[in-house]
Amino acid sequence: MQFLKGSKSYSILTGTCPVCQKESMYVDSNPYKLQNILKMHERCSHCGTKYKIEPSFFFGAMYVSYALGVAVSVAAFIIAHVFLGGELMTTFIAITLSLIVLMPIILRLSRNIWINMFLNYNEAV
Numbered sequence: 380m381q382f383l384k385g386s387k388s389y390s391i392l393t394g395t396c397p398v399c400q401k402e403s404m405y406v407d408s409n410p411y412k413l414q415n416i417l418k419m420h421e422r423c424s425h426c427g428t429k430y431k432i433e434p435s436f437f438f439g440a441m442y443v444s445y446a447l448g449v450a451v452s453v454a455a456f457i458i459a460h461v462f463l464g465g466e467l468m469t470t471f472i473a474i475t476l477s478l479i480v481l482m483p484i485i486l487r488l489s490r491n492i493w494i495n496m497f498l499n500y501n502e503a504v
């Protein structure tokens with residue numbers, strides 16, 4: 380993943396600070412520990428970037444989460460129905476299961492994408 384460092388993809392995929400990319404924004408970097416899934420540091424301890432730019436900042440991540448959910452559903456549909464030849468009911472169950480299983484990742488990714496729309500990498504900090 381180091382080769383992506385400095386690009387937005389690095390911060391999005393690793394959940395690191397969008398400005399310095401030196402530490403995780405999250406208290407627990409494993410999204411599957413559900414009790415900590417939304418716990419974020421208030422500021423980056425390296426560059427002091429405030430993650431919650433304004434009150435309720437991360438509500439906007441819902442739009443991103445919606446788009447990611449649709450993308451996952453379409454991918455699950457293509458795999459289950461087109462490649463594996465599943466019937467419609469099986470395909471429906473496959474889509475639902477994929478969304479449930481990937482929910483923590485979708486949630487974190489959408490926050491990472493959202494904050495990266497507003498903050499840019501800065502090598503100097």
Ligand SMILES: [Zn+2]
Binds near residue numbers: 397399400402423
């Ligand atoms: Zn930082």
